Amino acid sequence: MRRWNALVACVLISSVAIRLVPGLSYRRPYGFDVYDLMSRIAPALTAGKFKTDLPQGPLLYSLLSELAILGGVGLEPIASFLAPSILALSVLPVMIYTRKAFKDEPAAIVSGLLAATTNVIVHQTGGTVVWEGLGTLFAGFALTLLVQINLRDSKAIALLCMAVVGTIASHHLTTMNLLLGLGVAVLFLTARRGFRSGEAYKPILLTILLGVAALSVWTFVIPRYTIEVIGLTAANANVWTLLGGGVLAATTILASYRVVTSKGAREPWMTRPFTLGVLVFAASVGAPLILYYAGVMNAETLMTMLYLGAPICVVYVPLFVFGLMAAINARTDVRLLTSLLAFPTACCSLTVFLIFQPGLGVLAYREVSFMLYSLLPIEGLGLMEVVRKGTPARRYIAAFIIAYSILALASTSYPSRPYLIGLEEAYRPSDLRVSELAVNAIPNTSPIDTDIRIGNVILYLSGREVNWVSNVTYWTSPGPAWLGKSAAAGRPLDIPSNVSFIIFSETMLKSKGGIVVDLLSRKLHPLPDEALVYLYRMPGVSKIADAGTCLIFQVMRRQQEVASPKTKP
């Protein structure tokens, strides 16, 4: 027990350490989503209530507000250090989940190590999409409680309800995953044993309750965002995209059901893990390259896929194969196998469905982290099965190789601009200083044209309503007025009459590998360098602030405007 506690402590130290990399490196919050979060909390700290709709569940906003008020700590240190440290606890449910599922402590530690270091999980439970981090933490506890099977235990039910309510109050997509996962579990149980067996009775009840609660929250408590995204999906889709996505999603569920009901699995790869690892590596590099040369994938996406995807595939795919075969051949309880596979199956089917939907396919990447998270017990089991089949000398070597693989996974958690389709998540002090100048010097009524990345900082610093930037509605209306449109056009356009100030950041520029950050559901474009030259040369567009990487332009008069003759008195 003492050794178990020491190992869990080591996993927790790794988890916190990797999530503190941005905070300790930059000494300030990391990720434009963090400023989006803070822009809603900052005015609430003075007004005593949230002034705007909260895009996800209210729990993290309320929690961070309480921490700021009770702890007397500013939002910046909370967002830089405290929030990532709290979200690092998401490794705990995974370890408990695996230990309960397989009664295998080494496998539990392996799954904890993977949860602590897998790049996309770190990214979403670390510094950036922090709402999902809290959702994952609660959803992890819900998964843990679900594999306990004994739903007659009132204490377990009470804890499960708390975990589910915590998930709903934290993040909508994680709630959706949990809901779909429960649905898949019910489907599998009903298909295998029939509805009359009564086995699926309680999961059905739980699914209905969760569904009603989630829909009520999305409709009445946070009416925007979730329902709007569903509406946008429906609006952009057509019969063929819905049909194509639906067929592939159903195929995924059927394949998973086939695995759950299989009587046994051959183990041809168990004795050749290295060969399988090399083959997976070749496939994970080869498939994106083929898509790139076939013209299906652009260069930016290729870089992202290779940088983030290849390490994940090399570690996760072989371990999943080994773990799944081991679980099947160990005659693992069908209900347990259903619980273990239902959630990754739900995420996988939602991913393939979203990829087919125009405009929102890019959101599919958000599913990957929860899918990997829910796969971790099988991954942990898979690794330990391979290790157990090896000789002691091989185990010794394997420990080094796997530790190095874990480091490789962890080191890709905070990709730089070229590996993240041009997104720059780290803010430079000069960007922040210019944003402060903009808030102090520009009148509240003057429309500012900038992108979401800088816009979120301005909203946080100004404590104003979210639709101040560009004078447009933040979420659904067209994005930045001149910057976004010029980026999309690939050339500088005329400056629209409703723009008075333009805040330019080097992170938008094509030659610097940047993009104008618009909604992620839209295609993101780099600002051509000619656009900056245009601003320098355009009569009437004065450059009023310069911090090297970030500039403010003021549109005084436009070329087409002719000065009205007036006589000096």
Place this chain on the structure above:
Amino acid sequence: MTSEFGDEQFIVTLTILSTIFILCFLGFQVLSTPAQNYVVMYLVSEDGKALAQNATALHLGDRLKVFVILENHMARQIRVELDTLVAGNPSSTTSINAPWDGGLRLQDEVLMLDDGGTSTMPITLAVTRARTEGDSIAIEEVELNGVRIPVTVESSARNQTLRFIFRALIWSDAEGKYVEEWNDGQDGHSSWLQIWFELLPGVDT
């Protein structure tokens, strides 16, 4: 020794190695991330706000009063030469790296700025003599902080085609002179501002 390398030994070795690797990675990232140094230059009107929309439509003799503010975040003391220039519309051949090319220097002022220090310079500008012919305009005299300076700046159009430029040059010990570029730890930058203005018709020049 290796014959006893069972499950427990494996997981202990793996966990300790992984933790050491991750802590080393954290240390490497923290130590290898350079601090950004930078200079901020900005201008505001007398009330500390951005200029009013019509502030740059001037009659002959109208004064444009601005504050040019410099902030030093270079982690060292810097010596800055602040140049004020007047210029016309840049020709199509002018490089974007030197938008002040073709401009006439009206004044240069040397400042010492400590790290974290700020310097505010009030600047009052006015065009005091100009010659117009049809749409074209030639400025012959500018007043800067009460001092009249003869200049020759021409423009073929009136509407917002003339510029006041403020440029900060930083002293370089290595080169022994003021240079346009400073380095933020990764890239080079230059600090300059410009206000486009127009001279309204309706007065004799």
